[in-house]
Amino acid sequence: MTIAGVTDFFKEIMRDLYTSLYLAIGGSIEEDSFDWSSQAADLVSTGIxxxxxxxxxxxxxxxxxxxxxxxxxxxxxxxxxxxxxxxxxxxxxxxxxxxxxxxxxxFEPTTVKATAKACIWAGIYYVLWTSSGQIIHKVLQHYGLNASIEQLLKNILSVILLVLGLASVMAQFGFDIVSLVAGLGIVGLAVGFAAQSTLANFIAGITILLEQSFQVGDWININDNEGRVVVIALRTTHILTRDNITVIIPNSNMASSEVTNLTSKNFVRFNVRVRIAFEDDISQAREQIIQVLSDTEVVLSRPEPSATVDEVGEYGVFFIVRFWVKPASVARMPKIKEDMQEHIKNAFDAANISTPYPHMRLLMPKDVDYPIPTKPFATTTQAIDPDVSLTKDSK
Known part of the structure; x- marks a missing residue:
C-alpha cells in the first residue's frame, strides 16, 4: 500500500467520525453540508x-x-x-x-411513555420490597412464630418481588414475558442438574426452618461442634462456638446428622464428679457439696440439685453432683463447672475432708518370717513411687 492510499484511508475514517458526531447532536445531512452553527445553537437551547x-x-x-x-x-x-x-x-x-x-x-414519545411506566412499576415494587420485612415481622409476631421462619419468608418474598418487578419493567419496553419465563425455566432446569448439591442444601434449609427442630439462638451440638445458632440461611447454618469461631455447616449435613439441642426446654441438667477418702463422712461431704450448689447463682433451686454416691472405687468414694441451669447459662458451662469444682475442693479442705489421690496399699501378715537377703539390694535408677505405702497387717 502506497503512502497516498494510507492517507486516503485515514481521511475516510476522520470523515466518518465527523459525520457521526454531527448526526449525534441532531443534525441531518443534506447535500453533504454541515451546519455546525445551527446545530450548536440548538444544542445550547436544549441544554438551557x-x-x-x-x-x-x-x-x-x-x-x-x-x-x-x-x-x-x-x-x-x-x-x-x-x-x-x-x-x-x-x-x-x-x-x-x-x-x-x-x-x-x-427520544420517541413511546419510549418516554414506556420509561415513565417502568419507573412507576419499579417504585411500586421497591415500596413493597422495603415494607415486606416489617409486615412479615408483625404477622409472625402475632402468631408467635420464630425468627427462622421470618428469615425464610423474607428471602422467598424478596425473590418473588424481584422477579415480578423485572418482568413488569421489561414488559413496558415490549419484551415477551411469557417467552422469557419459559426460557428462564429451561435455564433453571439445566442449572438445577449442574448444582444438585446447592439445591439439596436449599431444600434441607427449608425443611429445617419448617420443622423448627432448632432455631436461631439455640445452643446445639453436632459432629463435635457445639455452639449457638446465629444464622439459618437457605444453604448453610452458622454456629458460633465458645471460642467466638463461626462454624458454617451445609444444611444437607445438618438435616442428615444427629443434632443435640441443649436449650429446647426451660432448663437443662449437668453434672460433675468429685471423690472423698474412705475414712471421711459421706453425709458431711454431701452437706458441703449441697451448700456450694446453693451458693452458686446459676444453679436452680427447683428442680433441686443432688449429690449421690456414684461409685465406691479403688481410690475413694465418688460422688456424682447433678444440678439444673437456665438455657442462658449453657454457653458458660465449662467455666461454671470449673468454678464449682474449685469451690467444692475449698469446702472439703475447710471441713477436713480429704480428696485422695491414686495410691496402692501393701498389707503383710505379722506372723510370717521374711528371709533376710544375703546380698545387698541392687542399685537401680528407678525412683520409688511416694504414693505406695508399706504397712504390716495387724492381724
Whole structure:
C-alpha cells in the first residue's frame, strides 16, 4: 500500500467520525453540508431548557422537604416515616428529571411513555420490597412464630418481588414475558442438574426452618461442634462456638446428622464428679457439696440439685453432683463447672475432708518370717513411687 492510499484511508475514517458526531447532536445531512452553527445553537437551547426543567423540579423537591421538616412536630411525624417520605420524594424527583431530559433530546414519545411506566412499576415494587420485612415481622409476631421462619419468608418474598418487578419493567419496553419465563425455566432446569448439591442444601434449609427442630439462638451440638445458632440461611447454618469461631455447616449435613439441642426446654441438667477418702463422712461431704450448689447463682433451686454416691472405687468414694441451669447459662458451662469444682475442693479442705489421690496399699501378715537377703539390694535408677505405702497387717 502506497503512502497516498494510507492517507486516503485515514481521511475516510476522520470523515466518518465527523459525520457521526454531527448526526449525534441532531443534525441531518443534506447535500453533504454541515451546519455546525445551527446545530450548536440548538444544542445550547436544549441544554438551557433541560437546566431550567431540572431547576424547577429541584426547587419543588427542596420545597416539599422543607415543608416536611418544618411541620414534622405538628403532624407528629416519626423519624422512620420522615425517612420514608424523603425517599419517596427523592425517587419522584429523579424519575421526573429523567423524563424531562428524555423529552428534550429527541427520544420517541413511546419510549418516554414506556420509561415513565417502568419507573412507576419499579417504585411500586421497591415500596413493597422495603415494607415486606416489617409486615412479615408483625404477622409472625402475632402468631408467635420464630425468627427462622421470618428469615425464610423474607428471602422467598424478596425473590418473588424481584422477579415480578423485572418482568413488569421489561414488559413496558415490549419484551415477551411469557417467552422469557419459559426460557428462564429451561435455564433453571439445566442449572438445577449442574448444582444438585446447592439445591439439596436449599431444600434441607427449608425443611429445617419448617420443622423448627432448632432455631436461631439455640445452643446445639453436632459432629463435635457445639455452639449457638446465629444464622439459618437457605444453604448453610452458622454456629458460633465458645471460642467466638463461626462454624458454617451445609444444611444437607445438618438435616442428615444427629443434632443435640441443649436449650429446647426451660432448663437443662449437668453434672460433675468429685471423690472423698474412705475414712471421711459421706453425709458431711454431701452437706458441703449441697451448700456450694446453693451458693452458686446459676444453679436452680427447683428442680433441686443432688449429690449421690456414684461409685465406691479403688481410690475413694465418688460422688456424682447433678444440678439444673437456665438455657442462658449453657454457653458458660465449662467455666461454671470449673468454678464449682474449685469451690467444692475449698469446702472439703475447710471441713477436713480429704480428696485422695491414686495410691496402692501393701498389707503383710505379722506372723510370717521374711528371709533376710544375703546380698545387698541392687542399685537401680528407678525412683520409688511416694504414693505406695508399706504397712504390716495387724492381724
Amino acid at each position: 431548557k433541560i437546566l431550567i426543567l431540572l431547576a424547577v423540579l429541584g426547587f419543588f423537591y427542596w420545597l416539599f422537604i422543607y415543608l416536611i421538616k418544618q411541620n414534622k412536630a405538628r403532624i407528629r411525624l416519626s423519624d422512620r416515616r420522615e425517612k420514608i417520605m424523603r425517599s419517596v420524594l427523592r425517587y419522584i424527583w429523579i424519575v421526573a428529571s429523567l423524563i424531562a431530559i428524555m423529552s428534550q433530546i429527541n
